[in-house]
Amino acid sequence: MRLIEGHRPLTPDSAIPVFDVDPYSEETLLDPGPFYTALREAGPVVFIPRYSVLAVGRYEETRKTFSDHENFVSSRGIGMDDFKLEKPWRPPSIILEVDPPDHTKTRKVMSKALSPKVVRTLMDDFTAAAEAIVDRLLQQSEIEGVVDLAEAFPTTVFPKAVGMKDVNTRHLVDYGAIVFNAVGPDNARRRAAMQRAPEVGGWITAACARDRLTEDGLGAMVYAAADAGEITSEEAGMLVRSFLSAGVDTTVTGIGNALWCFSQNPSQWDALLEDPKLARPAFEEVLRYTSPVHTFARTANLDTEIADYPVPEGAKVLCVLGAANMDPDKWGDPEVFRIDRRPVGHMAFGAGIHGCVGQNIARGELEALLSVMARKVARIEPAGEAVWRPNNAIRALDRLPLKLIAK
Amino acid sequence: MVKVTYIQPDGSETTVDAAAGESVMQVALNNNIAGIIAECGGSMACATCHVYVAEDWLGKTGSRSESEEDMLDCAASEMKETSRLSCQITLTEAHDGLRVHVPEEQV
Ligand code: HEM
Numbered sequence: 001m002r003l004i005e006g007h008r009p010l011t012p013d014s015a016i017p018v019f020d021v022d023p024y025s026e027e028t029l030l031d032p033g034p035f036y037t038a039l040r041e042a043g044p045v046v047f048i049p050r051y052s053v054l055a056v057g058r059y060e061e062t063r064k065t066f067s068d069h070e071n072f073v074s075s076r077g078i079g080m081d082d083f084k085l086e087k088p089w090r091p092p093s094i095i096l097e098v099d100p101p102d103h104t105k106t107r108k109v110m111s112k113a114l115s116p117k118v119v120r121t122l123m124d125d126f127t128a129a130a131e132a133i134v135d136r137l138l139q140q141s142e143i144e145g146v147v148d149l150a151e152a153f154p155t156t157v158f159p160k161a162v163g164m165k166d167v168n169t170r171h172l173v174d175y176g177a178i179v180f181n182a183v184g185p186d187n188a189r190r191r192a193a194m195q196r197a198p199e200v201g202g203w204i205t206a207a208c209a210r211d212r213l214t215e216d217g218l219g220a221m222v223y224a225a226a227d228a229g230e231i232t233s234e235e236a237g238m239l240v241r242s243f244l245s246a247g248v249d250t251t252v253t254g255i256g257n258a259l260w261c262f263s264q265n266p267s268q269w270d271a272l273l274e275d276p277k278l279a280r281p282a283f284e285e286v287l288r289y290t291s292p293v294h295t296f297a298r299t300a301n302l303d304t305e306i307a308d309y310p311v312p313e314g315a316k317v318l319c320v321l322g323a324a325n326m327d328p329d330k331w332g333d334p335e336v337f338r339i340d341r342r343p344v345g346h347m348a349f350g351a352g353i354h355g356c357v358g359q360n361i362a363r364g365e366l367e368a369l370l371s372v373m374a375r376k377v378a379r380i381e382p383a384g385e386a387v388w389r390p391n392n393a394i395r396a397l398d399r400l401p402l403k404l405i406a407k
Numbered sequence: 408m409v410k411v412t413y414i415q416p417d418g419s420e421t422t423v424d425a426a427a428g429e430s431v432m433q434v435a436l437n438n439n440i441a442g443i444i445a446e447c448g449g450s451m452a453c454a455t456c457h458v459y460v461a462e463d464w465l466g467k468t469g470s471r472s473e474s475e476e477d478m479l480d481c482a483a484s485e486m487k488e489t490s491r492l493s494c495q496i497t498l499t500e501a502h503d504g505l506r507v508h509v510p511e512e513q514v
């Protein structure tokens with residue numbers, strides 16, 4: 001059988017609206033808002049002929065499909081490729097790209113290593129690092145928000161928390177971007193990612209070995225689960241790899257997007273200065289408003305349905321988290337960035353059994369950084385145009401020139 | 408329709424209407440019940456939806472899974488025999504009259 005984009009060609013039910021767009025065009029990735037709106041308006045589920053996939057973008061259907069792990073599995077890949085039919089580009093993740101019962105076992109190990117309790121022990125470190133970086137940046141008349149802050153902070157605190165002895169900032173940030181470009185169609189971005197994968201992936205795998213980790217970090221906790229017989233030591237290495245693929249570029253993006261939101265909405269920075277306890281809820285709103293992971297897919301593992309439309313086994317379904325997070329039926333005024341919104345139920349961390357297992361760390365990092373900045377920074381002003389960096393799954397900035405004005 | 412009562416640490420009570428199929432967490436959010444934060448939205452990743460189920464309801468709310476216990480162990484207020492993550496209790500008609508206590512602290 002000839003595959004399209006690594007999966008079986010789909011003949012959709014004739015009642016499913018056809019939506020003839022390219023969600024992965026550069027134009028859409030740079031400014032996804034119009035696509036999100038058009039997708040929601042086209043129907044509860046649509047067929048995108050160009051890639052022979054279904055897509056959902058309304059809040060209800062997106063949440064339901066993305067979290068329905070029985071009908072819509074992750075083990076066949078969360079991108080275009082159907083791992084049942086096409087060999088994956090790397091050994092699949094043993095947490096993200098598996099289903100129960102395999103998932104249950106690895107998820108337990110990871111939830112323990114990344115639990116709220118563990119994150120509480122990391123907060124002093126996060127705060128100290130944030131203070132050092134912000135103090136340094138306040139000496140400069142201008143900063144480039146992506147490199148100077150969004151990348152600098154997580155790459156300082158996270159490898160240390162994991163207990164990595166080897167740190168290569170570029171590889172750490174780029175590995176995530178490669179993994180996320182890989183879930184898209186066979187476009188220029190994916191091909192460029194595949195070209196860099198051997199070098200960066202090789203470094204990452206080596207850095208996850210037990211003797212390259214300290215004995216008191218998150219990595220050691222995962223290897224301890226191997227000692228206890230819960231997983232094999234090979235699996236432990238794979239889970240440490242998941243920290244690095246899912247835990248660096250995502251938080252870099254979260255911080256960049258937060259700085260962008262505040263630079264564009266000064267009244268909301270004032271609101272945070274007035275009530276610094278809003279640091280945590282403010283990050284939730286940044287997540288909802290910018291959806292750092294904009295799209296992941298699922299695969300129908302049996303004949304099933306979405307919103308009463310039949311969906312055949314083998315169908316790939318793009319779950320456009322960014323569109324769900326901007327659904328006016330769910331949020332009322334989604335276009336407004338409001339740090340006191342408390343958007344519980346947003347889709348930026350996914351939902352259900354695969355819901356981001358690192359979300360406590362991500363929240364901890366952002367709470368530390370935003371709280372420190374709220375103490376020291378009076379204003380965050382644009383110092384030039386913000387430039388986005390198109391990626392097949394991540395909505396991240398490429399450049400963000402800013403002025404930080406000290407209190 | 409199912410009635411659920413949330414009891415605050417100071418003893419004040421709020422009784423709300425809920426539908427079978429909703430979680431005790433979701434119902435709390437829908438009704439702005441203080442002290443149920445539910446940061447993770449029900450992915451069992453945050454322990455900020457912790458409640459203590461009234462003793463006489465324990466038999467009807469089911470048992471805690473191992474992963475729920477691991478997460479409860481991270482809760483800000485002490486984990487007790489009656490502790491549950493409210494996102495893990497799905498209401499049925501049999502829960503009409505359910506009473507849960509909101510803990511002192513959630514974060
Ligand atoms: C702002 C930061 C982050 C965002 C937006 C984010 C987003 C997501 C999303 C949307 C998923 C769901 C994937 C799916 O259901 O297919 C997910 C899962 C996951 N995330 Fe995150 N993430 C972030 C930070 C982190 C961090 C810091 C870590 C590690 C420490 C991490 C590790 C993981 C892992 C291992 C999974 C797979 C969980 C599973 O399949 O059970 N993430 N993340």
Ligand code: FES
Nearest residue numbers: 447449453454494
């Ligand atoms: S809502 Fe997070 S554990 Fe229940």
